[in-house]
Amino acid sequence: MENTVIELQFSLNTFYFLVSGILVMWMAAGFAMLEAGLVRSKNTTEILTKNIALYAIACTMFLLVGYNIMYVDNVEGGVVPNFGALIGSAAADADHALESDFFFQVVFVATAMSIVSGAVAERMKLWAFLLFTVVLTGLIYPIEGYWTWGAGFLSELGFVDFAGSAIVHGAGAAAALAGVLLLGARKGKYGKNGEIYPIPGSNLPLATLGTFILWMGWFGFNGGSQLFLADKSNAIAVSQIMVNTNAAAAAGAIAALVVCKLMWKKADLTMILNGALAGLVTITAEPASPTPILACILGMLGGSLVVFSIVALDKLRIDDPVGAISVHGVCGALGIMMVPFSNSDASFATQAIGLVTILGFVFIASYIVWGMIKTLMGIRVGEEEELSGMDQHDCGIDAYPEFVTIRNK
Amino acid sequence: MENTVIELQFSLNTFYFLVSGILVMWMAAGFAMLEAGLVRSKNTTEILTKNIALYAIACTMFLLVGYNIMYVDNVEGGVVPNFGALIGSAAADADHALESDFFFQVVFVATAMSIVSGAVAERMKLWAFLLFTVVLTGLIYPIEGYWTWGAGFLSELGFVDFAGSAIVHGAGAAAALAGVLLLGARKGKYGKNGEIYPIPGSNLPLATLGTFILWMGWFGFNGGSQLFLADKSNAIAVSQIMVNTNAAAAAGAIAALVVCKLMWKKADLTMILNGALAGLVTITAEPASPTPILACILGMLGGSLVVFSIVALDKLRIDDPVGAISVHGVCGALGIMMVPFSNSDASFATQAIGLVTILGFVFIASYIVWGMIKTLMGIRVGEEEELSGMDQHDCGIDAYPEFVTIRNK
Amino acid sequence: MENTVIELQFSLNTFYFLVSGILVMWMAAGFAMLEAGLVRSKNTTEILTKNIALYAIACTMFLLVGYNIMYVDNVEGGVVPNFGALIGSAAADADHALESDFFFQVVFVATAMSIVSGAVAERMKLWAFLLFTVVLTGLIYPIEGYWTWGAGFLSELGFVDFAGSAIVHGAGAAAALAGVLLLGARKGKYGKNGEIYPIPGSNLPLATLGTFILWMGWFGFNGGSQLFLADKSNAIAVSQIMVNTNAAAAAGAIAALVVCKLMWKKADLTMILNGALAGLVTITAEPASPTPILACILGMLGGSLVVFSIVALDKLRIDDPVGAISVHGVCGALGIMMVPFSNSDASFATQAIGLVTILGFVFIASYIVWGMIKTLMGIRVGEEEELSGMDQHDCGIDAYPEFVTIRNK
Amino acid sequence: MTGSAALGGQIMKMISAIIKPFKLDEVREALAELGIEGMTVVDVKGFGRQRGHTELYRGAEYQVDFIPKIKLEIATRSENTQRVVDAITEIASTGKIGDGKIFVYDLEQIVRIRTGELDEEAI
Amino acid sequence: MTGSAALGGQIMKMISAIIKPFKLDEVREALAELGIEGMTVVDVKGFGRQRGHTELYRGAEYQVDFIPKIKLEIATRSENTQRVVDAITEIASTGKIGDGKIFVYDLEQIVRIRTGELDEEAI
Amino acid sequence: MTGSAALGGQIMKMISAIIKPFKLDEVREALAELGIEGMTVVDVKGFGRQRGHTELYRGAEYQVDFIPKIKLEIATRSENTQRVVDAITEIASTGKIGDGKIFVYDLEQIVRIRTGELDEEAI
Numbered sequence A, B, C: 001m002e003n004t005v006i007e008l009q010f011s012l013n014t015f016y017f018l019v020s021g022i023l024v025m026w027m028a029a030g031f032a033m034l035e036a037g038l039v040r041s042k043n044t045t046e047i048l049t050k051n052i053a054l055y056a057i058a059c060t061m062f063l064l065v066g067y068n069i070m071y072v073d074n075v076e077g078g079v080v081p082n083f084g085a086l087i088g089s090a091a092a093d094a095d096h097a098l099e100s101d102f103f104f105q106v107v108f109v110a111t112a113m114s115i116v117s118g119a120v121a122e123r124m125k126l127w128a129f130l131l132f133t134v135v136l137t138g139l140i141y142p143i144e145g146y147w148t149w150g151a152g153f154l155s156e157l158g159f160v161d162f163a164g165s166a167i168v169h170g171a172g173a174a175a176a177l178a179g180v181l182l183l184g185a186r187k188g189k190y191g192k193n194g195e196i197y198p199i200p201g202s203n204l205p206l207a208t209l210g211t212f213i214l215w216m217g218w219f220g221f222n223g224g225s226q227l228f229l230a231d232k233s234n235a236i237a238v239s240q241i242m243v244n245t246n247a248a249a250a251a252g253a254i255a256a257l258v259v260c261k262l263m264w265k266k267a268d269l270t271m272i273l274n275g276a277l278a279g280l281v282t283i284t285a286e287p288a289s290p291t292p293i294l295a296c297i298l299g300m301l302g303g304s305l306v307v308f309s310i311v312a313l314d315k316l317r318i319d320d321p322v323g324a325i326s327v328h329g330v331c332g333a334l335g336i337m338m339v340p341f342s343n344s345d346a347s348f349a350t351q352a353i354g355l356v357t358i359l360g361f362v363f364i365a366s367y368i369v370w371g372m373i374k375t376l377m378g379i380r381v382g383e384e385e386e387l388s389g390m391d392q393h394d395c396g397i398d399a400y401p402e403f404v405t406i407r408n409k
Numbered sequence D, E, F: 001m002t003g004s005a006a007l008g009g010q011i012m013k014m015i016s017a018i019i020k021p022f023k024l025d026e027v028r029e030a031l032a033e034l035g036i037e038g039m040t041v042v043d044v045k046g047f048g049r050q051r052g053h054t055e056l057y058r059g060a061e062y063q064v065d066f067i068p069k070i071k072l073e074i075a076t077r078s079e080n081t082q083r084v085v086d087a088i089t090e091i092a093s094t095g096k097i098g099d100g101k102i103f104v105y106d107l108e109q110i111v112r113i114r115t116g117e118l119d120e121e122a123i
């Protein structure tokens, strides 16, 4: 019967990977709804198009080359991966199906790319964006991912990033920042004399739904990153991760709510949504070792920080319609630097090195790629297209064609 | 290998708790969408804010004190729980991770509180509501929950409430009713001469989505409440629960559809949605022992009853914008009283005692708390805020700022 | 301990069925959102009503008679099933709970019926539609389902349809086509001189959400159809199915995007959504045996074909508001005929025979039933109801009563 | 009213009233009592003495200049004008800023589309 | 202002027509045939002889007083007025209640914003 | 028109301007500088020389005839008319087709609902 027990363990682990992967895939819908709710209605069809297309491209590129670059036949402790195609073959003693691992990993790369779409929304050309998607998901992400999760030099250094505060979220934010800097702010966002004009999103129920979807999907994102479920200690670890993930998100939402109330006497829903996500990003670097109370504290730090970060970026005229750089970049960095407080294997120095390496590499690589695309075909839509909305220009159809909207907002 | 088999069983049970918990967490999104769809657009941001904030607060309070009050170190058969903090420690012979149990239970308390937000929508002050959330989720719910699920006196008495028709749904409805009575009806809901004016919800697709989400989440709610999956008889029991849960919901929707058609010649979508939920609440008291046919009958009873209940409460001038008191309270009571038909361990007398005890306690406790908050800071927004919408007052932003709406509705 | 291992295997398989079933149930919400987004706002309440009512009726009918007709006590290799009620009893050596199998199968029949609602949207009488639902889900689908999945004559012939490209999707499309032919096009869809007027859907974020939900649910649809998880080879097979399913959907979306760009220079979002679904339908006939690259190719074929099919059906004046016949019928047929390329057990001849048999039977049976309903009570709403919208006529309430819409679209 | 009505003027006027949205039902009922049997309404946004309010979005407060109002258009005979204007003024007034305004225009012609009836018959 | 006013009437009229929404496309086409090259439309709600309908919500039936209509505004030369009014009357009429009404006003002045052209040149 | 026009016209005018939506803020600011303290806006759709654009839906290209515009309504004293019209013309003009039009009407009467004030006091 031993064999059967091992087979059962294999099956249970595999099932756990698959369920986790399905939950992470669901995050693609979360990003789509969040972003569709936070842009103006004239750009909604376009952002939806970007979201579904980027998910499709990310999955395809990661299948074709990304997974191989990140995980297959690489030198341990190396910097330059071994380039190849497809997903390789399973080890004889594997404790789960190789395909289930791929399925779980492939949806992560889509997450990284989803972060970008929000930050560059409402002005980035559709086809420039999709071209960048090809490069980020096929090359940039797999390379930096290899450094830690593929047993590359950062993992050898002892850098800890459990589920990807830097590798996924920080990377997405770094790529986004590079794009935003080259792209400039949306027309009408900043006045000549330094005024900042808010541009409210058009559909807050969608944005809220998106946040709940992301929250749900995150249980797969963090929970699945334990990579093993089928024995007692791992099962307990996965459970702790779930509890901590939920606690950090809840604390993040509460912190943002309180900060908003103190600063503006109002409960700014979009900040609360960002606060919950900030808590999630913060705990992602190490959801397994903190106590639930520490998880709450980490979430509160993230949820407070994100509010100030969003306001500060706005002052710096870095125009990020959905707050992606603050949520995923700033709080991702926070999460990475908090790891040593609960995980004694990590040190502040290596965490800082890892963080700077990953974000720096992704930022520079992305800046170069965005720059090349800008030269090649331009990355920003024309003024007229921006004013009349990208939906008509890129997609040919409005998101809500029957509804009457105040178009000047 | 025996150890491994036991470990596998532990892992599978734990995974089952976690998956069930994720599904119940998802119900928070369901309530948010349902309620956002059934209020007017001028109050939509506020109801979304309440929903995400209450979920965050419920999770945090239950972690800090609620779980401990409800489950840890209590006297068997007692009334007053042992007050303490955090989640205690696992038993040596536990068949699943303690943290997974907490994760599953914590999302239940959020459900109870979500019920309240719908009933008091469109006129309750945000901060009064959040203050009440703290007390209900940290104190009132854990105490009454202990009586049955924490091995307190109701469980000793033989009261059966499998997944919480009374403990979760009835309790939520009782707290809601207390709030509604102190709060009064929305302006414009009832005329001077007894006229009842309907106030249609602003977004029925959202309400429908919310219902589907709840329906899906209920599979975790009821399915997880078996608390054990990893042997044959329990696996069969969980499967029966799933089938019955689905059957009752389907029958509830059909019953409401037919009743509406007979009474008004139209298929009132919001009633059908409430009918499905009514079927779910009704079966929740005992989803394991009925045959599927009995589950259908129970669902039909719930789905019919809810229609009449909603109309009747309206006549009594109890203004419940989403029908929460009817769905969760009236059908919760129905479900509790139906248990003896399929489960011979339950008697009508103990069911009635349990029901009255739980609902009575929660109603009175809530009434006192709402009353104190009312004295302290008021629970109802000013007339002007109510007319112009709570979104501007409490949240500072409209839910659909670009869309033109007929504001007088 | 052997017993426990077997019990664990039983439990794990059962859990896998249940999780898959929950995911397929979720597809009901996906269809509801997709269709609600692609019809005009004046018909949105009605399509939502149809979607939730059809799901409820399908579940109930399949419980009462459908499952029995399809699976219980049938002759192997037969044509006419054994008619009976309820779900029968479990085999002694079953490797999963009978109820979990029912739970998984019952949500499939709802899927078949959901396909119909989209194609006949915006003009089909609610009650005529619901009457047809009773017959399709209680009789037509179970009979044709028995032929392959219930070990009837098509399965004996060697017809391969792994998860239902023909049995579920093709059948739904055939029933829809029969309805559309008897029903005619929406008023204003075709001009006197052969002009085709597009009638844009009213809410593209909802349509996109619906597509993501379907994509997610499909992992249960295809993944669960392996019917066994709890050993190594099956776990690997399920994982392959997941990877292939995702790859085909992604490739389908990309293909549709590229085709649109080439043909119209724009990225038509609704076509991309249909492209993803087309990829999913295409792979459904055989998601287990193709390599991921072949899965991509199949997805691309489906995603390209669907664009041309939608345009062609429009030219043929077959008015299908959501593209259901193209997505589920045309790509379902494509999927069936592609099976022999990866699965050597299938031959083109038997595939063709199976396809024609199933689609032919369902089309003819449906045509007769629709025809009878037409005679009995009419299937099309009156001209005035159609112009002013079905919501007011059938449901009595608008979907977005507060929002101002351009009514003439 | 100007002397022009006495001088022959138009025999029909269009009364266009901007009111607070929640007053619509009451105004409609009051006009029904005056025998007004038709009107057209449209959502508008406006400002006057009442200057909008601040909203908050992602940490930035901003001025929403335009406040939602409803515009009623009522075509009526000249001799009814004063009564209609008085009724709206009375009912729609809350005494608070932002109550709205009434504008009166001359109407050259009215046609009932269904029958082709003209002017007074068409009101 | 032009001198034509002194001749006793404006040379431009504004024609404002309330029609059933689904008639918009047909009306637009008919007016195009008359050479009308511009118009403005807005969604409105109204009632007249046609008194709304009942809706049902959660078991309570209620009267929706206002029916969706579309308002067309067409500025044109006086001499075209009759033709435009006739065309709309013909096309927008279904003979059923609720077909709508046409209102005609004098226009003092028209300015084309792009060029500053005035009156007849600006139509 | 009534004889009153010969006497110098109405003392109040209603200026109705169709502009491109994104020009609203600028126009509002310019008018504020002129001392205009009230206006009403509404979303409209229109066409003129600018003929709409094609959209694409499920493989069928089609003409969207009507382009979103914003209509401003400003009641003001006659003597301000020219200045207001000039300001709008200047600010709202982009020189591209579709900039919009301004229509000026006579106003018979204005009433401030809150106070019952009339005409010039009510502006």
Ligand SMILES: Nc1ncnc2c1ncn2[C@@H]1O[C@H](COP(=O)(O)OP(=O)(O)O)[C@@H](O)[C@H]1O
Residues within 6 Å of the ligand: D018, D045, D046, D047, D048, D049, D050, D051, D067, D069, D096, D097, D098, D099, D100, D101, F037, F038, F039, F040, F041, F073, F074, F075, F076, F112, F113, F114, F123
């Ligand atoms: N000069 C004007 N032209 C056009 N509309 C105006 C004008 N002044 C006010 N309005 C409309 O009337 C509404 C109410 O005006 P406001 O001055 O706020 O109220 P009140 O007259 O009670 O002080 C405004 O929101 C606007 O829609």
Ligand SMILES: Nc1ncnc2c1ncn2[C@@H]1O[C@H](COP(=O)(O)OP(=O)(O)O)[C@@H](O)[C@H]1O
Residues within 6 Å of the ligand: D037, D038, D039, D040, D041, D073, D074, D075, D076, D112, D113, D114, D123, E018, E045, E046, E047, E048, E049, E050, E051, E067, E069, E096, E097, E098, E099, E100, E101
């Ligand atoms: N006196 C009026 N003033 C302003 N608008 C009116 C008036 N009477 C009717 N209308 C508008 O015309 C529309 C059609 O009028 P109605 O009387 O229902 O049609 P019919 O003239 O064909 O009987 C109404 O919905 C309303 O918008």
Ligand SMILES: Nc1ncnc2c1ncn2[C@@H]1O[C@H](COP(=O)(O)OP(=O)(O)O)[C@@H](O)[C@H]1O
Residues within 6 Å of the ligand: E037, E038, E039, E040, E041, E073, E074, E075, E076, E112, E113, E114, E123, F018, F045, F046, F047, F048, F049, F050, F051, F067, F069, F096, F097, F098, F099, F100, F101
């Ligand atoms: N004859 C007209 N009657 C009413 N509105 C008109 C008329 N002509 C133009 N408009 C309005 O003015 C807007 C701009 O007109 P258009 O001719 O496109 O611009 P331009 O005058 O700059 O060429 C149109 O969209 C329409 O709303």
